[in-house]
Amino acid sequence: xxxxxxxxxxxxxxxxxxxxxxxxxxxxxxxxxxxxxxxxxxxxxxxxxxxxxxxxxxxxxxxxxxxxxxxxxxxxxxxxxxxxxxxxxxxxxxxxxxxxxxxxxxxxxxxxxxxxxxxxxxxxxxxxxxxxxxxxxxxxxxxxxxxxxxxxxxxxxxxxxxxxxxxxxxxxxxxxxxxxxxxxxxxxxxxxxxxxxxxxxxxxxxxxxxxxxxxxxxxxxxxxxxxxxxxxxxxxxxxxxxxxxxxxxxxxxxxxxxxxxxxxxxxxxxxxxxxxxxxxxxxxxxxxxxxxxxxxxxxxxxxxxxxxxxxxxxxxxxxxxxxxxxxxxxxxxxxxxxxxxxxxx
Amino acid sequence: xxxxxxxxxxxxxxxxxxxxxxxxxxxxxxxxxxxxxxxxxxxxxxxxxxxxxxxxxxxxxxxxxxxxxxxxxxxxxxxxxxxxxxxxxxxxxxxxxxxxxxxxxxxxxxxxxxxxxxxxxxxxxxxxxxxxxxxxxxxxxxxxxxxxxxxxxxxxxxxxxxxxxxxxxxxxxxxxxxxxxxxxxxxxxxxxxxxxxxxxxxxxxxxxxxxxxxxxxxxxxxxxxxxxxxxxxxxxxxxxxxxxxxxxxxxxxxxxxxxxxxxxxxxxxxxxxxxxxxxxxxxxxxxxxxxxxxxxxxxxxxxxxxxxxxxxxxxxxxxxxxxxxxxxxxxxxxxxxxxxxxxxx
Numbered sequence: 084x085x086x087x088x089x090x091x092x093x094x095x096x097x098x099x100x101x102x103x104x105x106x107x108x109x110x111x112x113x114x115x116x117x118x119x120x121x122x123x124x125x126x127x128x129x130x131x132x133x134x135x136x137x138x139x140x141x142x143x144x145x146x147x148x149x150x151x152x153x154x155x156x157x158x159x160x161x162x163x164x165x166x167x168x169x170x171x172x173x174x175x176x177x178x179x180x181x182x183x184x185x186x187x188x189x190x191x192x193x194x195x196x197x198x199x200x201x202x203x204x205x206x207x208x209x210x211x212x213x214x215x216x217x218x219x220x221x222x223x224x225x226x227x228x229x230x231x232x233x234x235x236x237x238x239x240x241x242x243x244x245x246x247x248x249x250x251x252x253x254x255x256x257x258x259x260x261x262x263x264x265x266x267x268x269x270x271x272x273x274x275x276x277x278x279x280x281x282x283x284x285x286x287x288x289x290x291x292x293x294x295x296x297x298x299x300x301x302x303x304x305x306x307x308x309x310x311x312x313x314x315x316x317x318x319x320x321x322x323x324x325x326x327x328x329x330x331x332x333x334x335x336x337x338x339x340x341x342x343x344x345x346x347x348x349x350x351x352x353x354x355x356x357x358x359x360x361x362x363x364x365x366x367x368x369x370x371x372x373x374x375x376x377x378x379x380x381x382x383x384x385x386x387x388x389x390x391x392x393x394x395x396x397x398x399x400x401x402x403x404x405x406x407x408x409x410x411x412x413x414x415x416x417x418x419x420x421x422x423x424x425x426x427x428x
Numbered sequence: 429x430x431x432x433x434x435x436x437x438x439x440x441x442x443x444x445x446x447x448x449x450x451x452x453x454x455x456x457x458x459x460x461x462x463x464x465x466x467x468x469x470x471x472x473x474x475x476x477x478x479x480x481x482x483x484x485x486x487x488x489x490x491x492x493x494x495x496x497x498x499x500x501x502x503x504x505x506x507x508x509x510x511x512x513x514x515x516x517x518x519x520x521x522x523x524x525x526x527x528x529x530x531x532x533x534x535x536x537x538x539x540x541x542x543x544x545x546x547x548x549x550x551x552x553x554x555x556x557x558x559x560x561x562x563x564x565x566x567x568x569x570x571x572x573x574x575x576x577x578x579x580x581x582x583x584x585x586x587x588x589x590x591x592x593x594x595x596x597x598x599x600x601x602x603x604x605x606x607x608x609x610x611x612x613x614x615x616x617x618x619x620x621x622x623x624x625x626x627x628x629x630x631x632x633x634x635x636x637x638x639x640x641x642x643x644x645x646x647x648x649x650x651x652x653x654x655x656x657x658x659x660x661x662x663x664x665x666x667x668x669x670x671x672x673x674x675x676x677x678x679x680x681x682x683x684x685x686x687x688x689x690x691x692x693x694x695x696x697x698x699x700x701x702x703x704x705x706x707x708x709x710x711x712x713x714x715x716x717x718x719x720x721x722x723x724x725x726x727x728x729x730x731x732x733x734x735x736x737x738x739x740x741x742x743x744x745x746x747x748x749x750x751x752x753x754x755x756x757x758x759x760x761x762x763x764x765x766x767x768x769x770x771x772x773x
Contacts, residue, residue, distance in 0.1 A: 101519055101545075103511030103535065106451050166448030174446055176521040178543030178593055180633045181657035183524070184650065190448065191656035198523030200446075200545045248523055288525045305529065311536035312526035 091214035092238035094207025116238035122413030170203035219257035242283035270359035279366025282314025367406025389422020436559035437583035439552025461583035467758030515548035564602035587628035615704035624711025627659025712751025734767020
């Protein structure tokens with residue numbers, strides 16, 4: 084399987100965040116993607132190639148023009164307006180009854196285009212963000228050109244981002260861009276199977292009214308876990324998308340037995356949808372030792388997860404999302420990819 | 429003029445916040461209200477009395493029951509769920525297309541009931557918040573009982589809070605509670621004249637569809653300044669409230685000449701409304717040396733501001749809101765109150 088990867092993500096570094104225990108270094112670190120690539124190379128999982136460049140119109144298939152402009156200029160605006168903190172981050176958001184107003188202040192723009200305070204922007208962020216999207220788009224082109232498996236080693240991740248706001252360490256929705264690119268190539272139905280520990284709220288929102296893209300997400304119950312305000316089981320799609328969104332919220336401590344049952348249910352729906360390709364937002368934060376998550380999957384479970392998806396006999400594009408156990412993310416990811424190679428079209 | 433004040437606000441202390449220059453002690457400090465009271469006593473502006481107690485039904489006239497329950501229990505939930513930071517604060521919010529979902533996690537509940545990350549809750553917050561509301565309600569009863577002037581030395585402030593979310597250091601909307609109490613006493617029309625540097629988004633939202641309460645706010649243009657997403661001049665009220673909301677957004681560096689012109693326009697509308705009483709959310713952060721604001725009012729200007737409002741010959745209840753120059757807030761506040769006493773009914 085070919086992996087697409089770019090070192091540009093290293094420029095998105097020095098990130099900080101707040102949690103219930105205070106102010107700290109962000110867990111979404113460059114070492115995550117670097118370790119994934121190191122293990123893929125060590126385990127000889129296949130060629131690692133660099134992404135191609137893509138014009139803005141590819142990004143505009145999913146994201147709004149004003150949002151792209153914001154992401155590109157936010158750091159320079161932050162500095163130009165006299166802010167000295169080394170992470171640009173919002174503190175005020177668009178509350179209920181408020182307006183998505185077009186402000187001059189970078190604090191206004193950060194709040195308008197974010198739904199959380201923990202998706203900071205630093206000097207090198209835009210290069211990394213754009214490159215991450217191009218990694219996913221390049222991997223999609225591999226599938227379009229006939230590969231039956233491809234892996235986009237994206238960083239920053241993407242599945243929490245919508246058309247016009249970032250959150251959860253995500254800025255552009257890499258998996259959604261890839262899915263749309265597959266559609267634009269002539270494929271008629273795409274299934275997205277999001278196995279990140281956190282609900283893929285951005286992806287759900289983007290495709291909620293579409294019948295051509297089935298979105299399935301397995302994740303921690305949002306009543307307990309981020310993103311808190313989307314990802315419940317009664318969210319089934321709307322309009323043309325009615326019945327084309329499936330959420331499997333699960334309790335803390337979920338292990339492979341429970342998880343695999345939900346995954347099998349989701350995959351049965353995917354199979355009935357008869358997709359031309361599957362995109363897997365691949366989070367490894369379901370791992371038992373993940374520092375910010377509370378599921379209990381073991382290392383070998385990722386092999387089985389890959390095998391189950393592979394058994395559908397449909398082309399699969401895996402897109403790296405979360406996973407914060409830096410010591411284990413590489414092996415867990417490689418296990419999944421090995422499982423994915425066991426089947427194949 | 430009688431001032432209502434409670435030391436309970438001292439329990440809302442040790443607050444921290446984030447701004448463009450990093451993580452720091454919050455400017456919304458106990459010293460603010462303490463200095464206001466010290467100067468009022470030094471300048472012999474009148475009796476300082478303690479607030480009465482009020483039953484929950486007085487708070488429920490403005491705020492939702494679930495929100496009150498949240499404010500009351502948030503700190504204990506924060507601790508019980510293993511969070512060790514000394515300020516409970518949200519990091520994730522309800523983005524566009526998300527649900528105001530009822531979560532078990534305190535992180536979910538903080539995000540659902542807030543629109544910014546800088547309105548922290550500490551162990552003593554609820555006592556201070558409730559007491560601040562009772563200060564305003566007690567002052568309202570002075571007006572109801574025939575006083576023509578009263579001052580509620582509230583802390584924490586209130587004008588950014590809506591029925592069900594906090595923000596901008598505000599939790600319960602003290603001025604709105606007072607205005608509603610005046611209405612409930614039989615007064616038919618109440619005007620609110622918000623002179624805080626920041627738009628009173630909570631008050632506007634609460635009364636936006638009501639014809640019995642005219643809301644006027646003079647403030648920094650939200651395109652440049654917090655709260656960013658409300659407070660523009662085209663927000664005129666809706667339904668029964670059409671024409672009963674007036675915003676005067678002004679640019680950075682606004683001085684008394686510009687400010688007093690806008691205030692006179694607002695007061696002309698207030699006069700035409702023929703209110704039975706006026707509530708003034710009194711922020712002193714329009715002061716030239718305020719550390720987080722950018723207007724240029726001088727100390728004597730607050731005397732004139734009080735005089736202009738006093739000249740309407742209507743009972744006036746002033747409610748303390750923002751103002752972060754601890755060294756000057758007391759004198760600026762006392763100047764306003766002295767101006768207010770010059771006229772009178």
